[in-house]
Amino acid sequence: MLCLKNVVVQQDDFRLQANFDIPTRRRVAVLGPSGAGKSTLLSVLGGYLATTSGRVLWQGLDITDQPPSQRPIATVFQDNNLFPHMTAVQNVGLGIKPSLKLSPKQTEQVDDALRSVELGDFGQRRPAALSGGQQSRVALARLLVQQKPLILLDEPFSALGPSMRSDMVDLARDIGARAGATLLMVSHDIKDVEHFADDVIWVEEGMCQAPLPLADFLNHPPQGFKDYVGD
């Protein structure tokens, strides 16, 4: 269980508040208008932004003050998920060991991960020689080897076309399921969310609501959501 206990982040005149729990292995969509604080919420969870007050707990353990790489968390960002000067294999390998000094067994793990995202033959390519969808899959393959129980997806596929994006959302789902991980995804596309989420966290003007089951959320949407989708 991921618990946010009275988390407050104050940035100049912007204030983010969150106080809720997310049960393990749920897939949660984070929805809300631009500038509402969705990415800020993920930054706090990822450890890139310190809380002003409140605690973040994972399985009862306080991780509020842990640096990003020590947290049980893997993140896929909106862009710059791959190092352009490294091959796909190296980019995935970083998920196992940041020094890239991998044992034969670990190298095998990397190859497996790339195969399971259908990039088995693309290991030696650099990002520039991969399509946008293939680049996303390399980033997802890294999630497989990182083996972190909590995965944050911060609009990772927003640069892709609709059909490719829904493929990637499916792949992210599968990978989450295989790793037994809890997933949080920020998205702008309600269709992706319907595809992906068990629960929805609605964020508006810095207030993060507790997650609601998707069906409940869609049946009784908040006014802000109605304005957001425009009907």
Added chain:
Amino acid sequence: MARRVLAINPWPGLIVAGLVTFFSLGTLLTVALRADSFGALDHFDWASVRFTVVQAFWSAVLSVGLAIPVARALARRSFWGRGALITLLGAPFILPVIVAILGLTAVFGRSGIVAYLLNLAGLEPISIYGFHGVLLAHVFFNLPLATRLLLHGWVSIPAEQFRLAGALNFTSQDTFHHIEWPMLRTLAPGILAIIFLICTTSFAVALTFGGGPKATTVELAIYQAFKFDFDIGKAALLAGIQFVICAIAAIASLWLHVPQAVMSGQDRIVQRFDTGRFRLKVLDAVWIVMASLFLIVPLLAIVMQGASSVMSLPEAVWTAALRSVLTAVTSAGLSLVFALALALAAIRWQWLEGVGMLSVAASPLVMGTGLFILVFPYVDPASIALAVTALVNAVMSLPFVLRSIGPAVRSSEQQFGLLSDSLGLVGWARLRLVILPRIRAPMGFSAGLAAALSMGDLGVVTLFARPDGATLPLQIYRLMGAYRMDQAMGAALLLLLLSLVLFYLFDRGGRAHAVS
């Protein structure tokens, strides 16, 4: 941002900052403590202060004044060799001063090409020594710099403005008035200031072409007080005056916002509609040909006159060359390490980059004087001449190395800092796997510049080195002093080749297999 993970230890940066501060300000303090009172200066010394300012002023005015028509011609004409000429305009950055001086002597000197032509016309040959010799050398170095900076100004004028001018049927005077003059008015003062600053620290040029009561810069006066009179108190006082001149010029150039020397994006030719007239074409052609000859002929003279003697140079020249290469490579390495340490620590403390720029206002001779005073009681200064030269050159190169590496480090961290943090890429792994591969190209380029700069340096080494411990530029200066001009030419060609090769190797090393 509430928290920024400290991925790389900032201590090396702070240590380097301390070192640089010591070299630029600490040496000055040392100097100040030893300085005589102003009464110790005779009218000869005050003349050197006046000369420094006057020659720097005219050097700047002439360089910029001549650069305007050359840059304009380059901006609006397309011709065979244009790209090569623009590349050549970058050459003075890595051209050793002593080489240029020999080349200019071969062209403008007593037995040079110009004297020969004047003689044919029945005119007296002009002397290259004194005020106009110093100006000539300074314009030779700074006309290309000013031209490049102005050319950049020209190509950054939006093409639409010239199209509009065409549609409105502007004459070329109208175009100048409404489009080009506003650009010049913003750029020219900064360029004037930076060239003025460069020329105030002129030492090697004044050492060779200047001298005497009418053409001695403060830097040269420091050297003479040191070397001939061994009057450390007076040298220190002059060093203090030099620092004040530099500091004023540096503050002025900061305040005027000096444009960056851009190495790319100058291949675009501005499409113009007002330049078709025959008279303008001839005018532009004349400027381009004159500027090209002014730059190329002295270098050609070195190559042609040096080629015959370069293989028969005495052994002392070759050992001096070896010393120079070692010093240059060490200096480039130090400069990179310093700049990298500062740039990394500057991610957290931005003011550290400012510290790295301190040496813009420092003069190598002032640093040299301060260091000499400090080490003199303990060690024989000659025994550490090369180490001091490498260090001082590294600190002097720091501003431009930092200016090219700093933004690259910042942009790497901006793009990949979060990702690196999330993957636990910290410390050496971060440096080795992320930052260094991403900054290879600017690193190679600036190390090449730093190496070439140190290779050609004829400054602090003159204070420290013994006759049997000379670097190649110093050796060339001695050959000139002994009127061994043929050997000096050969050694100058060797120095030119070594500087170019060093620059090429570093720059190439940075670009090979580079992936963006």
